[in-house]
Amino acid sequence: TEHRRPLTTLLTGLLLCFPAAADRGERKQVFGDYEVHYIGLTTSFLDAETAAAYDIPRSRKMGFLSISVLKKGAELPVPVKAEITGTRKNLIGQINNIELREITEQDAIYYISNFRFDEEEVYRIALKVTPEGQTRTFDVNFSQQFYEE
DSSP states (O other): OOOOOOHHHHHHHHHHHOHHHHHHSOEEEEETTEEEEEEEEEGGGSOHHHHHHTTOOOOTTEEEEEEEEEEOOSSSOEEOOEEEEEEEEETTOOEEEOOOEEEEETTEEEEEEEEEOOTTEEEEEEEEEEETTOOOOEEEEEEEEEOOO
16 A cells, blocks of 8 residues: 555644744634634645655645544544535635645545645635535635745
């Protein structure tokens, strides 16, 4: 089997090693029993092995979004599959659809996207998140600035 570093380990490590990334990075919104976690970074933060394993191009000009949905469990939140669609809009009003890929690991489910950006561009991200088995859709909206680091 193919050996690849778990994305969950990578994202946790990034937040611990790069406090500035954490400041602009992982956040969450809570909707009753569900939490939607999201992080936006430049793909150059990803180590080469992980980027290659997940087919993510590493570049100072590529943005990376990771979204996960958790449901409250008996002890710890549990990752759940979801249908997620979204757009990113820059400050001059250009809108692009966000294309997400599902990554399933032993203890995690992520939806990731990567895209080219302009230096210090601020995007308004609008997501529609419907957890598997639910009819309610959660609107997750946030702004994210991307830097060539």
